[in-house]
Amino acid sequence: MPMLTLPTVAQVLSGKGGVGKSSVTTQLALSLSLAGHSVGVLDVDLTGPSMPRMFNIEDAKVTQAPGGWLPVPVHEADPAAGVGQLRCMSLGFLLHGRGDAVVWRGPKKTAMVRQFLSDVLWGDVDYLLIDTPPGTSDEHISLAETLLKDARPGQVAGAVVVTTPQAVATADVRKELNFCAKTGIPVIGVVENMAGFVCPNCAECTNIFSKGGGQVMAQEFNVRFLDAVPIDPQFVMLIETGGRPTYPQGTVVHGEDLSAAGREVSNEPARKDSSLLADKYRSCSLEPIFKKITQDVVAAIG
Ligand SMILES: Nc1ncnc2c1ncn2[C@@H]1O[C@H](COP(=O)(O)OP(=O)(O)OP(=O)(O)O)[C@@H](O)[C@H]1O
Numbered sequence: 001m002p003m004l005t006l007p008t009v010a011q012v013l014s015g016k017g018g019v020g021k022s023s024v025t026t027q028l029a030l031s032l033s034l035a036g037h038s039v040g041v042l043d044v045d046l047t048g049p050s051m052p053r054m055f056n057i058e059d060a061k062v063t064q065a066p067g068g069w070l071p072v073p074v075h076e077a078d079p080a081a082g083v084g085q086l087r088c089m090s091l092g093f094l095l096h097g098r099g100d101a102v103v104w105r106g107p108k109k110t111a112m113v114r115q116f117l118s119d120v121l122w123g124d125v126d127y128l129l130i131d132t133p134p135g136t137s138d139e140h141i142s143l144a145e146t147l148l149k150d151a152r153p154g155q156v157a158g159a160v161v162v163t164t165p166q167a168v169a170t171a172d173v174r175k176e177l178n179f180c181a182k183t184g185i186p187v188i189g190v191v192e193n194m195a196g197f198v199c200p201n202c203a204e205c206t207n208i209f210s211k212g213g214g215q216v217m218a219q220e221f222n223v224r225f226l227d228a229v230p231i232d233p234q235f236v237m238l239i240e241t242g243g244r245p246t247y248p249q250g251t252v253v254h255g256e257d258l259s260a261a262g263r264e265v266s267n268e269p270a271r272k273d274s275s276l277l278a279d280k281y282r283s284c285s286l287e288p289i290f291k292k293i294t295q296d297v298v299a300a301i302g
């Protein structure tokens, strides 16, 4: 296999499922692109690809061009506004239906990961973020083998490791940090996600999943602690709907409050440029935290 021509690569990893890897990947990508960088996101969560939904580009199709696949644009660059382009590649775009199950054995997953790393035409992208499935499965081993064997020196920036604070999560995430050490993947830092819930009414912080577990783990492994990200109901909506328009607060039809469940306005024409997502991201209370995490990641990558 020839040397990879990828831009700087950072993987988002966690030994535990559901801790927010895909959410963190999405926010890092938006934060980087809104800071003017050109960004690619590769979704190697082959059995549960969530990037197309999170970016609100579920119905997009990947185009085959001479030399490889063209990734799907999330938004285009807008130099006047200081915004860089954002592109995404996911197996989700290649499946026939949204509910299709991917039941593949290891060799097929390995082949797909290698193909994603070599055959996607990212173009002029500054950073490539890779969203991974939980654990240390076939996808992780194939990624590590391919990147460390075929990448140029310095091309693989390392891993952002996501955990939630409680011991049951950090126990699994410790295994991921040991995996990084064994395979030689540098750890950029640890994000402690879902660290407390700040009440929107009284600003009281309740530590639903305990607190500080990610920070303690980072100290133990002598790696950078990037930040703690609280639980934010507005953020769930942003991630769940991919920025799609939802009914405004207090929309009651036939006695049903459509805004309460964050129901989407289905007849609203789709905004192809996903600028809605960027707008909602900017107004989310977690934006300053992700902005700081992104700056620290960029500083660490150098
Ligand atoms: N800080 C947060 N505040 C509120 N909700 C969050 C936060 N982080 C993640 N979530 C929500 O938690 C759920 C799981 O997040 P996500 O899909 O990013 O996790 P994951 O680790 O990628 O999952 P998987 O292991 O299935 O790939 C999503 O519904 C997301 O909206």
Ligand code: SF4
Pocket: 199, 201, 202, 203, 204
């Ligand atoms: S103090 Fe508790 S009950 Fe009161 S508004 Fe805040 S979270 Fe809700």
